[in-house]
Amino acid sequence: MQFPIRVYYEDTDAGGVVYHAQYLNFFERARTELLRTLSFSQQRLLSKKIAFVVKKIEIDYKLAAHLDDMLIVETEIVKLKKASIIFRQKLWRDEECLNEATVVVACVNLEKMKPIVIPDVILIQLQAVGSF
Numbered sequence: 001m002q003f004p005i006r007v008y009y010e011d012t013d014a015g016g017v018v019y020h021a022q023y024l025n026f027f028e029r030a031r032t033e034l035l036r037t038l039s040f041s042q043q044r045l046l047s048k049k050i051a052f053v054v055k056k057i058e059i060d061y062k063l064a065a066h067l068d069d070m071l072i073v074e075t076e077i078v079k080l081k082k083a084s085i086i087f088r089q090k091l092w093r094d095e096e097c098l099n100e101a102t103v104v105v106a107c108v109n110l111e112k113m114k115p116i117v118i119p120d121v122i123l124i125q126l127q128a129v130g131s132f
Contacts, residue, residue: 001037001076001129003030005091007069016067023059027089027101030073038125049110050119055084056104063098065091071098077130083107083115085126 011022032042035052045051065071072092079086083106090100107118118126 001030001034001074003033003073003075005029005071005073007065007067007071009067011065012067018065018069020061023061023065023091023099023101024057026071026073026091027057027075027103028054030075030089031087031103031105034075034129038122038129040122040125046110050116051108051110052085052105053108054103055106057101059099059101061099063093063096065093065098069093077126078102080118080123080126080130082117085118 005026007018011018011025013019031052035042035045042051070093074090074092076088077085078088085105085107087103087105088100089103091098106115108114109116
């Protein structure tokens with residue numbers, strides 16, 4: 001899945017370069033939009049005391065993004081486990097890959113803050129878009 005992002009002033013330092021931590025937000029938005037395309041809103045999941053939380057993330061920063069850049073976040077599911085999802089995400093500016101990340105997201109029960117099995121209705125949809 002591809003998700004467009006424009007770099008705003010709030011994303012950058014005084015020199016117009018995107019803060020390193022802001023890339024995490026870009027990737028988070030793209031994962032949220034992936035769920036939304038599958039008809040799962042974060043708000044609805046939260047009302048059922050279910051959340052997807054980042055367990056581990058590895059980012060390879062290659063090139064900087066700048067103020068007003070138009071970017072594309074590419075998100076793919078590379079592995080589904082019973083209670084977690086592994087995503088590969090890449091951030092592109094035109095033909096240049098600016099950075100890439102591997103993100104492990106766990107499904108948790110918010111009341112107990114313990115991992116739970118991903119509900120079947122979500123798992124089936126995720127399997128349909130996975131590249132594994």
